[in-house]
Amino acid sequence: MEQKKLYAIASHFIFDGEVVECVPFGNGHINDTYRLTCRRTGEEKQEPQGQGARKQGIPEQSTAQKHYILQKLNRNVFPRPEEVMENVSGVTEWLKKKILENGGDVSRETLNLVHTHDGSICYVDPEGEYWRAYLFIENATTYDLVEKDEDFYQSAVVFGNFQRLLADYPASTLHETIENFHNTPDRFRKFEAALEMDACGRAAGIPEELRFVRERRDLTHVLSDKLDAGLLPLRVTHNDTKLNNIMIDNETGKAICVIDLDTVMPGLSLYDFGDSIRFGASTAAEDERDLEKVSCSLHLYEIYVKGFIEGCGGALTDAELDLLPMGAILMTFECGIRFLTDYLEGDHYFKIHREGQNLDRARTQFCLVADMEKKLPQMKEIVNRYR
Ligand code: ADP
Ligand code: GN1
Ligand code: MG
Numbered sequence: 001m002e003q004k005k006l007y008a009i010a011s012h013f014i015f016d017g018e019v020v021e022c023v024p025f026g027n028g029h030i031n032d033t034y035r036l037t038c039r040r041t042g043e044e045k046q047e048p049q050g051q052g053a054r055k056q057g058i059p060e061q062s063t064a065q066k067h068y069i070l071q072k073l074n075r076n077v078f079p080r081p082e083e084v085m086e087n088v089s090g091v092t093e094w095l096k097k098k099i100l101e102n103g104g105d106v107s108r109e110t111l112n113l114v115h116t117h118d119g120s121i122c123y124v125d126p127e128g129e130y131w132r133a134y135l136f137i138e139n140a141t142t143y144d145l146v147e148k149d150e151d152f153y154q155s156a157v158v159f160g161n162f163q164r165l166l167a168d169y170p171a172s173t174l175h176e177t178i179e180n181f182h183n184t185p186d187r188f189r190k191f192e193a194a195l196e197m198d199a200c201g202r203a204a205g206i207p208e209e210l211r212f213v214r215e216r217r218d219l220t221h222v223l224s225d226k227l228d229a230g231l232l233p234l235r236v237t238h239n240d241t242k243l244n245n246i247m248i249d250n251e252t253g254k255a256i257c258v259i260d261l262d263t264v265m266p267g268l269s270l271y272d273f274g275d276s277i278r279f280g281a282s283t284a285a286e287d288e289r290d291l292e293k294v295s296c297s298l299h300l301y302e303i304y305v306k307g308f309i310e311g312c313g314g315a316l317t318d319a320e321l322d323l324l325p326m327g328a329i330l331m332t333f334e335c336g337i338r339f340l341t342d343y344l345e346g347d348h349y350f351k352i353h354r355e356g357q358n359l360d361r362a363r364t365q366f367c368l369v370a371d372m373e374k375k376l377p378q379m380k381e382i383v384n385r386y387r
Helices: 003-008 079-103 149-165 184-195 205-215 217-230 269-280 298-311 318-345 357-386
Strands: 018-024 032-039 066-073 130-135 236-238 246-249 257-258 265-267
Touching: 003 018, 003 298, 018 318, 066 205, 066 217, 079 149, 079 217, 079 246, 149 246, 149 257, 149 269, 149 357, 184 217, 205 318, 205 357, 217 236, 217 265, 236 269, 269 298, 269 318, 298 357, 318 357
Parallel strands: none
Antiparallel strands: 018 032, 032 066, 066 130, 236 265, 246 257
């Protein structure tokens, strides 16, 4: 997007200083994210603070300059952006109270929305696009692959804690920002519809993937049937617990903040557990083309199991604990179905940076599902060791 337009949009928010830079930031698949640099006019540039900024490849922060996140919400994905913003505002205000009670640092342990000059939590531009801004969490990193075991353990604890901090949140006030988000049978139906339509003529080229999905039709029901039967508790969950949706402090190595709150909705703890395993316990990137490199690491799985059970603070029921491995399989399968559906429909949902990327993503997910199916007995045994 043009710099001039971005600066005009930024001018609607209450930032500390004048905007001097705006660059695309992060590896999210959904929203358009920028990092803004603001400088206070008339102030000398001070000595830089700390080592962290250097590690992230970010120009070091001086006390006279401040970073922010500016994001354009994806209206294709979130048809009611104002509801997303109400959820984000409600959840972050709630978290702030809890963090204060625990003696924490509200500016780093939760997202903080920056208001507009007219006191709103977002700005709607003349084209009807929704923009929001957050304080930038400095000296912290989001990872796309596990580099250190400890980071993955930290992510498990922080996601478990997140669920615990929201355990008594008034769930009925939350909007369903994406309907049927983790309703796997519904995802399967949408896949079948996309296949039937075959809008881009791509179905003929992917017989193996189509067979893989069709063979597992019954799998799609395993969690929803239990939920419908009242055997699993509905909780307030994050629903998008990828490793790159948390920030790890560069100095202490602790996971400090859960970000990307657009999908916080009532859901199953198994969604959050499963989605983290899908992404973080994989031995390769989500879009790896060499499937020889893709497997579910039982070592990383075990680290996450331990951290998540601890982070949830004893709240998980026996039924939830029994189903953790199935949660991992199902969330991976569901995500694979979603990538494949998007490939069939012409890549309208997930951002792609090259042709065929959604198909590559679907393939890694199916490879992980097949691997986890083989490893299911060990995955169950590992949970039993920590419950
Ligand atoms: P998406 O929904 O597209 O995944 P995210 O909200 O996850 O968007 O943001 C994309 C990336 O931007 C994150 O993975 C993270 O690297 C970075 N990011 C988001 N919010 C902040 C923040 N408050 N401080 C620092 N970095 C952030
Ligand atoms: C998207 O927004 P991001 O990149 O953190 C998606 C998740 C998928 C994930 C796959 C709102 O997450 O559901 O699991 O991509 N978010 C939405 O990488 O659809
Ligand atoms: Mg994200």
